[in-house]
Amino acid sequence: MFGGVEAGGTKFRCAVGTGPDDLRAEVRIDTRSPAATLGEVVRFFAANGAGVSAIGVGCFGPIDLNQASKTYGYVTSTPKVGWSQVNVAGALQEDLGVPIGIDTDVAAAALGEGRWGAAQGLSDFIYVTVGTGIGGAIVAGGRLVHGLMHPEIGHMRIPRAAGDAFSGACPFHGDCLEGLVSGAALRQRWGIDPATRPPEHPAWEQVAHELAAGLVNLILTTSPRRIILGGGVMEQAQLLAQVRERVFDLLGGYLGAPGFLADGIEDFLVSPGLGWRSGVLGALLLGERAYQDAGRA
Amino acid sequence: MFGGVEAGGTKFRCAVGTGPDDLRAEVRIDTRSPAATLGEVVRFFAANGAGVSAIGVGCFGPIDLNQASKTYGYVTSTPKVGWSQVNVAGALQEDLGVPIGIDTDVAAAALGEGRWGAAQGLSDFIYVTVGTGIGGAIVAGGRLVHGLMHPEIGHMRIPRAAGDAFSGACPFHGDCLEGLVSGAALRQRWGIDPATRPPEHPAWEQVAHELAAGLVNLILTTSPRRIILGGGVMEQAQLLAQVRERVFDLLGGYLGAPGFLADGIEDFLVSPGLGWRSGVLGALLLGERAYQDAGRA
Numbered sequence: 001m002f003g004g005v006e007a008g009g010t011k012f013r014c015a016v017g018t019g020p021d022d023l024r025a026e027v028r029i030d031t032r033s034p035a036a037t038l039g040e041v042v043r044f045f046a047a048n049g050a051g052v053s054a055i056g057v058g059c060f061g062p063i064d065l066n067q068a069s070k071t072y073g074y075v076t077s078t079p080k081v082g083w084s085q086v087n088v089a090g091a092l093q094e095d096l097g098v099p100i101g102i103d104t105d106v107a108a109a110a111l112g113e114g115r116w117g118a119a120q121g122l123s124d125f126i127y128v129t130v131g132t133g134i135g136g137a138i139v140a141g142g143r144l145v146h147g148l149m150h151p152e153i154g155h156m157r158i159p160r161a162a163g164d165a166f167s168g169a170c171p172f173h174g175d176c177l178e179g180l181v182s183g184a185a186l187r188q189r190w191g192i193d194p195a196t197r198p199p200e201h202p203a204w205e206q207v208a209h210e211l212a213a214g215l216v217n218l219i220l221t222t223s224p225r226r227i228i229l230g231g232g233v234m235e236q237a238q239l240l241a242q243v244r245e246r247v248f249d250l251l252g253g254y255l256g257a258p259g260f261l262a263d264g265i266e267d268f269l270v271s272p273g274l275g276w277r278s279g280v281l282g283a284l285l286l287g288e289r290a291y292q293d294a295g296r297a
Numbered sequence: 298m299f300g301g302v303e304a305g306g307t308k309f310r311c312a313v314g315t316g317p318d319d320l321r322a323e324v325r326i327d328t329r330s331p332a333a334t335l336g337e338v339v340r341f342f343a344a345n346g347a348g349v350s351a352i353g354v355g356c357f358g359p360i361d362l363n364q365a366s367k368t369y370g371y372v373t374s375t376p377k378v379g380w381s382q383v384n385v386a387g388a389l390q391e392d393l394g395v396p397i398g399i400d401t402d403v404a405a406a407a408l409g410e411g412r413w414g415a416a417q418g419l420s421d422f423i424y425v426t427v428g429t430g431i432g433g434a435i436v437a438g439g440r441l442v443h444g445l446m447h448p449e450i451g452h453m454r455i456p457r458a459a460g461d462a463f464s465g466a467c468p469f470h471g472d473c474l475e476g477l478v479s480g481a482a483l484r485q486r487w488g489i490d491p492a493t494r495p496p497e498h499p500a501w502e503q504v505a506h507e508l509a510a511g512l513v514n515l516i517l518t519t520s521p522r523r524i525i526l527g528g529g530v531m532e533q534a535q536l537l538a539q540v541r542e543r544v545f546d547l548l549g550g551y552l553g554a555p556g557f558l559a560d561g562i563e564d565f566l567v568s569p570g571l572g573w574r575s576g577v578l579g580a581l582l583l584g585e586r587a588y589q590d591a592g593r594a
Contacts, residue, residue, distance in 0.1 A: 221448055223443065
């Protein structure tokens, strides 16, 4: 049995169990200061974690995932007040005394979707979340892609629509993908909560086009067999269909791979199979991985 | 001992040996019709291939790399006259009677650079060629990334410079990266051979900026530890330094990973260590892989 923590910028979710049909305990915690939030996580596992062999954490980023680094498991430089240079993995390890596995929140979601959700049986797929920010995780050959740090995806650059003067909301890059179509960017761009803009408003077509440009870049870069699109912005019911249409247009007939056309874009670009639970369920798998790694060490 | 074939759109290179310091025979063949070109490849190995256990082919694409497909090892739909739906791997297999390994030309180059060139000891890197077209191969966790087909990279979309009216040279997408800065695109865009435009001409700055936008998307997508930039366009002596500068600018301070800043952009964006021989040497490694796979089967 494992513990899982989905550590997000606005909320943490913790769970204990072995999978979606066997969760023994769950809690949702508002993200406050590191001490208050991580303290509450520790109390949850102290109360509910009997029999837990290891705990996985899917954490908002950027985080240091270089196991040889002195700051492994730290949130590094985040605009989130108080959370820069916080040793998330270390704090839990010290107080809970079991192996702690850590990766990005989207990596956890990808693992969850791969085991129990919309990417079961696939060794090459991508999970993208379009929420407050945009993030993604790439599974290639059955393994998460990591390198110098971890995939970011949200900060890629895409073509701008002619005549669009919005300068973008990203503090680093202005009009990168995240700076254009994250939930935070749409709020700034439109001056209203995106959820209140009606589905038939033409502005959603532009969002679909921009998102599609980012997805096409991913498709042409890593050649996934499926892309799962999660996150709050994708809860706009019509948006997934609009994005599918634009992806198809933008590929311009180039990607004639049999699988792609045979199964159709509906099977290629999909919603998460586990809904909002991809992350916390995937975190259990990060716990499983930490347990296996500890056994080998 | 292995055979290697770099199958390019304008020339084929064949070699027999075990590595850069031990090549027993080499030949360069102009690419003509499939029958004439592959016939010459077969004659080269018939004359020089005694003791060759397997042959690797790094082939221009797109090619079908799905081993379960009926057209595995075929060049699929290429604008190159006569080469669509040609069974490259099968033709060599039939005439030479040894295992044939096939992958993209850039995958071969990446393998060659990983074993003997500019990416030795790295498990996460990317090889990009900017020549007649633009292509790339991604190595993640020590393995080539494949999926639905194979990485393309060249066809990603990037932001256009304000006021630039060039509609792009890509038959599929117009102004994708390849449509803007491949050798063929530059020839069309400038009306002259790119090699004749002097290094100090301001147009190279724009090329550097566009290439950098594509590379930044790659960096933020797969987080490589190094990118190797090969191909004819990169033979412009000043261009690599210009691209490095623009990549640094475009990242906007975001990629603060210790390794990146400590070792510097000079160590991150580099030229091929094997020069123009990356592909044919890497093809030997595709042969080695085919030999190992045949042994396991």
